[in-house]
Amino acid sequence: MESNFSDSMCRCCASEGVFKDFNSTxxxxxxxxxxxxxxxxxxxxxxxxxxxxxxxxxxxxxxxxxxxxxxxxxQVQYTEEQFKRKIEEMKFKTEIVKVEEAGEDDFPSDHNLSDDDFSSPEYDIPIIKMESSSESAKSKKRATKGATTRSKKAKTEDGETSAKRSKWDGKYTLKVTDQEKKYECNDCQRAFPKRPNFTQHYTHVHLKQGPKLRSCHLCDVFVTGSRRSRHMEEVHGLPRPTCAACGKKFCFPSKLIKHQKTVHMGEKNHPCTRCDKSFATRYAMLKHCETHSELRPYNCDVCGKKFKNKKGLSVHMDIHNNRRRYKCEACDRGFVQTSSLKYHITKHHPESV
Structure with missing residues (x-):
């Protein structure tokens, strides 16, 4: 493959443009x-x-x-060093256990050690007793029995075991329709498409419990799972998953892959069953399906007008609250709806169109 090399180029990819000197600091x-x-x-x-x-x-x-x-x-070198150190520690502990279990006849007769010979710090090591073969067999038997018991637990209709369901039993109501199923919170009637979304909501909102913290394997700091990648970048210099096309950073690699597929590759795997449109996410597809439905479950408390979704109701409430979020750049006049702003610009500021 031929390359058009020039005097001003990147020595790694042969591209031209702004670059840094690879020998400078x-x-x-x-x-x-x-x-x-x-x-x-x-x-x-x-x-x-x-x-x-x-x-x-x-x-x-x-x-x-x-x-x-x-x-x-x-990172790999650091992990390898930790692994080697763990192996050495296990070998040393095994040798100490062997010495502890050995009898007096196992030592040569010229090793006449007194009690004072073991008073130095090098002998102040805790003895870790290893399980005998019979105890190990009993442990394995108990583990096998426990696994068998867990596997016999009946599955509920939403995929949970009976033990897990009992924890959240009475906290939500599972509503199943032809298109989807929702987990409705019995305390505030908010609905969620998946049970983990409901459990997160109930734990944080109603039980007032914060998110679980994860320990950093390079220091003693505990952070949430969503902030772990930011901590690794800011403290330890390990970069977060970053999109090479636009530079956007993400918490998890899976989010980066989803971003690249939907934004840069234009992947849309969620088609609408009522029309020819397709969407990048299932959530966007379901929101679109509301436009095909004849149901209007969202009512205005002021005038009683009904709407298909929350967004339509929210825009309508701006009229009652006189909330003018859309400003004209020519005269700074405010409008409730974008359609009113467009009409105003067309009529009073045609030169701006």
Missing amino acids: YQWMGAEEVYADMLKDCFDITLTVSETINSGGICEVCITQLRNAFNFKK
Whole structure:
């Protein structure tokens, strides 16, 4: 494959534009970076420097990929060191147990050790007794019995075991229709498409319990699952899942993949059964289906007018509350609805159309 190399280009992808010198030192997240050294450390690649032509540099896209690879390598190395240390600890504990279980006849006669010989700190190690074969067999038997008991628990209609259902029994009402099923909270009548959405709502709103915290494997900080990636980036320099096309950052890799498929690739896998339109998410498809329905379950408490969805009711309530959110840029006059603003611009400011 031929490439059109020039004197001003990225040495990693051969693209032209703004780039940085790969031999200079830069600051990022409080740490120094030399991209030539990072390439050598990660991939054992040394870029050639020319004295006759411009040696080029490295673009921001390649810097991000290199930084991700460099941080990933450090993470793997750190995890490997922790694993090796754990193996050494287990070997040492096993040797201590063997010494503890050995009798006096197992030692040579010239080892006449007194009580004072074991008073030094090197012998102040707690003895961890290992299970005997009979105890281990009993433990396995109890675990097998427990697993069998759990597997025999009957499944309810919404996929929960009877033990889990008893915790939330009476807290919600499952309503099933032809198109969907909803979990309605018995305390506030809010409906949710999935049971985990309801449990999160009930735990946070009615039980006043905060989200569960997860520990960071690199420090002693506890953060929520949604903020863990931000903590890893801001404190430890491990970047969050980032879209290479628009630079948007996400909490989880699954959110990034969904964003790339729906926004940049235009994937729409949720078609409407009443028309030819398709949507990126099931939620958007269900909201669209409300336009085909003849039902108007949302009533205005002021005038009694009915609407198909909450958004229509919310826009209508702006009329009663005289909430003028749409401003004319030409005369700064406010309007309740966008249609009124468009009519005003067409009539009074035709030059702006």
